[in-house]
Amino acid sequence: MKSILLVCVAACLFNSGFAQNDTTGKKETNDTIRIGGMIIIKKPGNDSEIITGEKTVRIPSRKKTPQNLTTNWWVIDMGFSGFNDKTDYASTEAQAFAPGSTEDWFDIKSGKSRNVNIWLFMQRLNMINHVVNLKYGLGLELNNYFFDDETIRFQKNPTLVVKDPALKGVKKNKLAADYLTVPLMLNFNFTPERRNGFGFSAGISAGYLYSARQKVKFSDDKVKVHNDFDLQDWKLSYVGEINLGLVKLYGSYAFQSMWERGLDHTPFTAGLRFSNW
Numbered sequence: 001m002k003s004i005l006l007v008c009v010a011a012c013l014f015n016s017g018f019a020q021n022d023t024t025g026k027k028e029t030n031d032t033i034r035i036g037g038m039i040i041i042k043k044p045g046n047d048s049e050i051i052t053g054e055k056t057v058r059i060p061s062r063k064k065t066p067q068n069l070t071t072n073w074w075v076i077d078m079g080f081s082g083f084n085d086k087t088d089y090a091s092t093e094a095q096a097f098a099p100g101s102t103e104d105w106f107d108i109k110s111g112k113s114r115n116v117n118i119w120l121f122m123q124r125l126n127m128i129n130h131v132v133n134l135k136y137g138l139g140l141e142l143n144n145y146f147f148d149d150e151t152i153r154f155q156k157n158p159t160l161v162v163k164d165p166a167l168k169g170v171k172k173n174k175l176a177a178d179y180l181t182v183p184l185m186l187n188f189n190f191t192p193e194r195r196n197g198f199g200f201s202a203g204i205s206a207g208y209l210y211s212a213r214q215k216v217k218f219s220d221d222k223v224k225v226h227n228d229f230d231l232q233d234w235k236l237s238y239v240g241e242i243n244l245g246l247v248k249l250y251g252s253y254a255f256q257s258m259w260e261r262g263l264d265h266t267p268f269t270a271g272l273r274f275s276n277w
Contacts (some may be wrong), residue, residue, distance in 0.1 A: 072119075075139070077269075077271055083266055085103065091263050098162070098262060104148075105152065105163075109148055120138050120276070123136055138182055144174050144176045150168065151273045154225065156213070160168060161262075168219060175229075182206050184203050184205070188201070194246045196243075198243055201239075204236065211226070214227045231258055238254075
């Protein structure tokens with residue numbers, strides 16, 4: 001056990017540039033040290049090899065050589081969806097779209113209203129010393145809004161929002177809005193040689209609404225109504241992320257309401273990002 005601990009400590013010190021000569025041996029070259037019967041050899045790219053008898057163990061470096069263009073495939077976000085309700089429910093427009101509506105009609109269940117983003121790829125392009133980068137990608141934004149009032153129903157052609165007593169007691173009532181989205185951000189990576197570094201990104205995204213539906217789940221069956229319900233075709237948002245080593249956070253806030261008329265609901269998202277960098 002002590003030998004294994006000694007090997008690990010020696011390799012870490014050597015990769016960090018703090019290895020010193022042992023009293024049982026002497027330094028053989030600029031890239032090699034001997035500790036008793038063990039030889040540690042510094043390899044190109046900051047990796048190391050430990051030779052003990054007939055065995056050779058390769059210790060990869062914690063650092064990486066930055067590349068000018070890096071691609072990250074299949075990035076996943078998991079968080080929550082919400083919206084900032086700034087609707088004037090006394091206005092003619094709001095009452096024409098949702099007759100009889102008040103500010104508590106569209107209260108959502110924050111614990112259930114989920115956001116899942118599936119980014120097919122994200123790329124980071126070096127601009128200044130790998131610290132300042134251009135970051136962009138392509139993916140799907142999936143938003144689900146669960147309503148506290150399960151009697152909310154969206155009618156189509158023309159779109160109206162009403163309360164339907166027949167929905168009282170349903171297990172699930174949600175509005176789903178899905179977008180094909182391209183984010184464009186300026187990335188600041190303060191530790192470019194680390195695999196999981198520290199930094200942040202900020203920019204904008206453009207999303208196109210490719211699917212929208214209301215889904216109601218009764219005790220035994222489900223009813224889905226597919227329609228855009230007068231949602232905006234395009235969603236432009238401020239976007240950002242924070243990298244804290246292994247922990248990565250993301251967030252977005254739209255420029256304007258997600259509805260074309262009647263309601264003023266500005267959507268936002270926040271959560272955890274799962275990616276390689």
